[in-house]
Amino acid sequence: MSKLRDLQCGIGRAVLGQDEASIVSAIMGDGLDPAARLNIHRNHYISSLGEALKATYPVACRLVDERFFAYAASEYIKISPPRRVCLFEYGEGFPDFLAAFPACASLVYLADVARLEWLINAALHATAQAPIEASDLGHLDSADYPRLVFALQPSLRFIDSAWPIDRIWHLNRPDAAEVGAIDLAAGGCCLEIRQSGEDVVFRPLESGEFALRAALANGRTLEAAVEAALAQDPMFEVALALRHLFGEGLVVGYTLAPPPNPVQG
Amino acid sequence: MSDRPNLAAQPMPEKTGIGLRAPHMAEIMARRPAVGWLEVHAENYMGQGPAFRALERLRPDYPISLHGVGLSLGSTDGIDDAHLARLKRLADGLDPFLISEHLSWSAIEGVYLNDLMPLPYTEETLDLVVEHVDFVQARLGRRILVENPSAYLRFRHSPIPEAEFLAALVARSGCGLLCDINNIYVSGRNLGFDPIEYLAALPAAAIGEFHLAGHQANPVGDSVILIDDHGSAVADAVWALHGEALRRIGRRPALVEWDSRLPALDLLMAEADKADRLSKTVTPETDDVQAA
Numbered sequence: 001m002s003k004l005r006d007l008q009c010g011i012g013r014a015v016l017g018q019d020e021a022s023i024v025s026a027i028m029g030d031g032l033d034p035a036a037r038l039n040i041h042r043n044h045y046i047s048s049l050g051e052a053l054k055a056t057y058p059v060a061c062r063l064v065d066e067r068f069f070a071y072a073a074s075e076y077i078k079i080s081p082p083r084r085v086c087l088f089e090y091g092e093g094f095p096d097f098l099a100a101f102p103a104c105a106s107l108v109y110l111a112d113v114a115r116l117e118w119l120i121n122a123a124l125h126a127t128a129q130a131p132i133e134a135s136d137l138g139h140l141d142s143a144d145y146p147r148l149v150f151a152l153q154p155s156l157r158f159i160d161s162a163w164p165i166d167r168i169w170h171l172n173r174p175d176a177a178e179v180g181a182i183d184l185a186a187g188g189c190c191l192e193i194r195q196s197g198e199d200v201v202f203r204p205l206e207s208g209e210f211a212l213r214a215a216l217a218n219g220r221t222l223e224a225a226v227e228a229a230l231a232q233d234p235m236f237e238v239a240l241a242l243r244h245l246f247g248e249g250l251v252v253g254y255t256l257a258p259p260p261n262p263v264q265g
Numbered sequence: 266m267s268d269r270p271n272l273a274a275q276p277m278p279e280k281t282g283i284g285l286r287a288p289h290m291a292e293i294m295a296r297r298p299a300v301g302w303l304e305v306h307a308e309n310y311m312g313q314g315p316a317f318r319a320l321e322r323l324r325p326d327y328p329i330s331l332h333g334v335g336l337s338l339g340s341t342d343g344i345d346d347a348h349l350a351r352l353k354r355l356a357d358g359l360d361p362f363l364i365s366e367h368l369s370w371s372a373i374e375g376v377y378l379n380d381l382m383p384l385p386y387t388e389e390t391l392d393l394v395v396e397h398v399d400f401v402q403a404r405l406g407r408r409i410l411v412e413n414p415s416a417y418l419r420f421r422h423s424p425i426p427e428a429e430f431l432a433a434l435v436a437r438s439g440c441g442l443l444c445d446i447n448n449i450y451v452s453g454r455n456l457g458f459d460p461i462e463y464l465a466a467l468p469a470a471a472i473g474e475f476h477l478a479g480h481q482a483n484p485v486g487d488s489v490i491l492i493d494d495h496g497s498a499v500a501d502a503v504w505a506l507h508g509e510a511l512r513r514i515g516r517r518p519a520l521v522e523w524d525s526r527l528p529a530l531d532l533l534m535a536e537a538d539k540a541d542r543l544s545k546t547v548t549p550e551t552d553d554v555q556a557a
Contacts, residue, residue, distance in 0.1 A: 026385075040485070
């Protein structure tokens with residue numbers, strides 16, 4: 001291995017806090033402990049990634065307070081260093097980390113609030129595509145409708161939680177003006193997240209509509225999505241729900257899945 | 266490097282530019298203030314959402330410079346093809362008048378350290394950085410500027426002085442230089458070299474941009490280390506060094522960067538005005554920009 005490779009691997013391990021002893025001899029002290037110079041980079045690594053997580057998870061930060069958040073973030077950063085360059089793509093695993101982090105186990109809703117924040121962040125960096133109209137499907141044989149697979153707006157995300165995370169989020173935004181109590185026993189919610197203009201918005205959906213849209217977003221056929229919706233709500237109005245889906249500009253394309261039971265010749 | 270496009274096919278802006286940061290975006294969109302140009306961190310606009318679309322809408326009104334922080338030009342991991350492809354897509358979409366990166370490394374063994382890590386200046390490092398700059402310039406189809414880093418440490422085995430290393434990189438790759446005045450000052454204080462000698466050793470004609478920013482003095486043990494945190498006004502000593510750079514090198518597109526403890530937009534613009542006023546008081550000894 002090259003000398004530069006050895007050096008960079010050694011510095012990298014030291015910055016990650018794994019082994020410093022083997023590399024400090026390569027660094028000039030120039031009047032300081034070489035380890036103290038290396039520590040400037042280690043501190044920057046932890047603090048800058050902590051700031052990046054705080055930018056992505058501002059509500060989770062407010063729920064636990066800044067000092068605890070910085071501590072939790074530093075523990076996460078130790079076990080999950082970034083593998084990609086863009087910081088808005090860092091921290092997808094942080095909600096799962098919080099869910100398993102014993103120090104905040106009493107905040108049962110925290111991980112789901114963080115999951116919502118990750119989806120908001122993901123929606124914020126997705127592209128917006130030109131929607132198609134329902135009339136663009138006019139040439140299809142209605143017998144093929146069950147096999148439709150819709151491409152939806154890339155920013156669409158869905159989350160369901162056993163906790164009222166929409167209300168928790170609204171009351172704990174960094175700029176929240178409203179103060180109010182949250183009744184954890186009030187029940188959970190099913191949320192749809194998406195870009196709207198230059199913002200990201202989210203709103204609760206009824207269980208049938210949530211099941212339909214989430215299934216379509218997962219690439220399921222229209223038939224499978226409708227079955228999922230009807231399983232949640234036997235009174236689910238399919239035609240109305242599809243009009244809303246197109247009317248909100250959420251469908252950007254479609255394909256037809258292969259027929260499930262080809263006719264035998 | 267006659268086969269490469271010019272450093273800038275677009276005219277060089279006369280007025281000083283500012284680093285565009287997300288908290289200022291809405292105000293800049295609304296006011297369209299009279300700043301010379303805008304520089305963004307390329308990585309912050311590699312998504313496809315509202316931030317990128319806002320920058321696209323500013324593009325007709327301002328020359329844009331893409332300043333990358335993630336190419337990791339000095340890493341033995343090599344250049345991340347996917348990341349370079351995203352930079353190219355951004356550059357193709359925005360038609361920036363400058364694209365710059367750093368003489369540093371950030372990724373090792375697949376981990377991104379989110380920092381501009383220092384390099385030992387050896388022949389091995391020079392070969393590697395030249396190879397990577399060649400690769401990046403070929404992929405982007407244009408020349409890039411490489412910025413001198415701010416340094417907090419140096420390596421025991423680093424026989425080539427940094428300014429000579431940059432000169433050799435320019436000679437071998439045909440890249441240009443982004444001369445960060447604050448970084449020269451910070452590194453000079455932290456590592457004990459003379460910033461004027463450093464300036465004198467840089468290939469002036471290859472310099473295509475100046476950066477100006479604030480730094481912070483941090484006590485470490487019994488000493489003080491200057492941290493390049495871009496979190497305050499440009500220090501008096503850095504203005505003085507910039508005056509010296511203008512005299513020796515000549516005028517170039519100049520940029521004020523401010524990242525942490527971001528001030529009101531008007532204060533940032535006042536710093537840019539200060540750079541413009543300084544530029545008018547200095548008579549350059551030379552004003553040769555390297556021909557493409």
